[in-house]
Amino acid sequence: MDTITPRHTRVFVDGGWLLLAAAAALTRAPSVSREDIQLDPPRMAAALAQKAVAVSGRPVSRIHWYDGARQDKEPTPEHRALAATAGVDLTLGALRRHDGVWQQKRVDGLIQRDMTHLARTGQTLDFVLVSGDEDLAVAAEEVRALGGTVHALGVTETGRWAMSPYFASSCNDVHLLTSRDLAGSLWVRGARLTSLANSGIARVLAAS
Numbered sequence: 417m418d419t420i421t422p423r424h425t426r427v428f429v430d431g432g433w434l435l436l437a438a439a440a441a442l443t444r445a446p447s448v449s450r451e452d453i454q455l456d457p458p459r460m461a462a463a464l465a466q467k468a469v470a471v472s473g474r475p476v477s478r479i480h481w482y483d484g485a486r487q488d489k490e491p492t493p494e495h496r497a498l499a500a501t502a503g504v505d506l507t508l509g510a511l512r513r514h515d516g517v518w519q520q521k522r523v524d525g526l527i528q529r530d531m532t533h534l535a536r537t538g539q540t541l542d543f544v545l546v547s548g549d550e551d552l553a554v555a556a557e558e559v560r561a562l563g564g565t566v567h568a569l570g571v572t573e574t575g576r577w578a579m580s581p582y583f584a585s586s587c588n589d590v591h592l593l594t595s596r597d598l599a600g601s602l603w604v605r606g607a608r609l610t611s612l613a614n615s616g617i618a619r620v621l622a623a624s
Contacts, residue, residue, distance in 0.1 A: 424477040426540045427468045430547035431483035437571040439604045452605040457501040460601040468544040471567045479504045528555035535562040548579030553586035
C-alpha cells in the first residue's frame with residue numbers, strides 16, 4: 417500500500433532575520449534598528465502564504481513564526497499582534513543582551529526541533545523556511561534526511577543579510593521575496609523605502 421503524504425506546506429519563519437533583512441533591503445540603509453521596524457502581521461502572513469504556495473505548489477496549512485523575547489518583559493505589541501493573527505503560530509525564544517546588543521537565543525534550536533518533529537511524524541513533509549542563517553542549515557539537512565523537502569525563502573542575494581551559501585545548499589531550492597511581495601507589510605521609521613532590487617531579484621536559484 418502506498419504511503420499518503422500530507423498535501424500541504426508549512427512555513428517556518430526566522431522572524432528576527434526576516435524583519436531586519438527586509439527592512440535593510442527596502443531602505444538600502446547600512447543598518448536598521450529592530451525598534452524602528454513596524455510590522456503589519458496579517459499582511460506579512462498573507463504575503464508569506466501567497467509566496468509559499470507559489471514556491472511549493474501546495475496550500476499552506478500554518479505559518480510558524482519564531483522570535484526572541486526578553487524574559488523580564490511582557491510580550492511586545494508586535495508579538496501580541498502576531499499571536500492573534502489567523503493561521504500564525506508564535507514561538508518565542510530568549511533575547512539577551514551581549515556587548516550592548518540584544519541577541520536571540522534558542523530560536524534556531526526551536527525551529528530545528530519543530531521542523532524535524534513534523535517530518536519524523538509524517539505530519540508535514542513540505543516546508544518553506546524563511547531565513548538565510550547558516551545555523552539553520554542543520555534543520556534543513558535533517559528534514560531532507562527524513563524524506564522532506566525544504567524550500568529556502570530569502571530576501572536579497574547580496575549585502576549583510578544575504579543567504580548563507582551553506583544554508584542555501586542545504587535546502588532543495590532557493591527563492592527570494594521581492595519588494596512587491598513585501599509591499600505594505602512593514603515600514604521603517606524615518607527611512608525612505610526604495611525598490612528592493614533591480615531586475616532578476618525574484619529569480620529562482622538552483623541549490624544542490
